[in-house]
Amino acid sequence: MRVIVVGxxxxxxxIAASLEHDHHVVVVDTDPSRIEAITYSHDVLTVQGDGTAIExxxxxxxxxxxxxxxxTDIDETNIVICGAAKAVGDPFTIARVKQTGLLRTWERSKGAFGVDFMVGTNLQTAQSIVRIAGLPGAHDAETFAGGLVQMAEFEVMADSPLAGETVSDADRYESLTFAALLRGDDIIIPAGETVIRAGDAIVVIGSVESVRSFADFVTPPPSLEDVREIVIVGGDEIAAQTARLFEAEGIDTRLIEQDPARARELAETLPETLVLQSDxxxxxxxVREHVDESDLVVAALDSDEKNxxxxxxxxxxxVERTIGVVEASEYVDLFETVGLDVGVNPRLVTAEEITRFTRARRTENVAMLESDRAEVLEIEVGSNSVLFETPIEEAIADLPDGIVIGAITRDGELITPRGETVVEGDDHVVVFVDTRVVDKATAAL
Structure with a gap:
């Protein structure tokens, strides 16, 4: 498939990096330095020019x-690009926008502006923050199979009770699969005797209850069910959307905004959030406002350094736990090292959502880990799948290394996969896949 990425x-x-192996990708940008950089770093064609121009x-x-x-970074430009593309061709169009108002307008009349699918950066970032807030210690989280299955990634700290344990010793949770260990640049598919080390990132897949129990064991601070109060610092659109989502969860939320006019506006639009105007x-x-008594602080100011x-x-x-918005992706690891518990990068969140949508044509749902080093896929099993009516221990022999069957759902019920488990037609399987073998995996599954 020919894919044109503008920006x-x-x-x-x-996006180009995640699609280049499957598709014929052309990247368009006005900046010659960006064009030169992506030409040498990715297997794509490039065009220097204005994506809003028909030529x-x-x-x-x-x-x-x-x-x-x-x-691109400009909402209106992205909408014009989609309209221009529709004027001279018939491609499926995807637009990235920051303004949630534009997203809401498009949702009321899908297909408006010549946009077939719209991704709201600020809303996606807020949703990511809330998902991560629900699992103490989690660096990433996603649900599958209509909420029956959850995937989460946790970092194993030096003082974690997991550090030094084997996977078989750690596997004490019902309906939970240890899918992978991310150790430096290596992706390790764990066996029972694999030792979990401090510094590893561990990916688990299972029932929501088991993943939450595992999260409580890895990091004792409370989960979203037990959170009583959250403080959000900042008054931009990401902060406002995050507060709105926490309101919907029934969680007491305070928001701190320095600008008096913006604080007043937020107080009017967030009726269940206490808005404080201060620095x-x-x-x-x-100290005076007892912020130390909150369960979580979300930093969403206008600069990474302030956050x-x-x-x-x-x-x-x-405060026990902090989540911060980090616009520069290269700062995320650094900030998490020096004191921020979890950094959320809006651009990476957006890129993952767009890539997830393009992959969804082949799969039911997709989550990407560690900037697309690995993926977790939800696939409905058909008669042409290697899993069809076959025990997993037999089917896995026909699959490339780097694949773990994490969960199965059948008729609305969760099945924890074991070697002897036979997968049936129309089952949904949630699978961890090393990105290097994702093409072979999706073709076989």
């Missing part, structure tokens, strides 16, 4: 394109 920034580059789209091969992804980098204010500072101040006054 070679972080979002566009990540540029024609040079990119719009007449043969099946998919156009508009991923959250003032440690005396944090790190707020997180460190929150830790200093006694």
């Amino acid at each position: 070679a920034g972080q979002v566009g580059s990540n 540029t789209l024609e040079e990119a091969g719009i007449e043969n394109a099946e998919l156009v992804i508009a991923s 959250a980098t003032d440690i005396d204010f944090l 790190l500072l707020v997180s460190l101040l929150a830790k200093r006054v006694g």
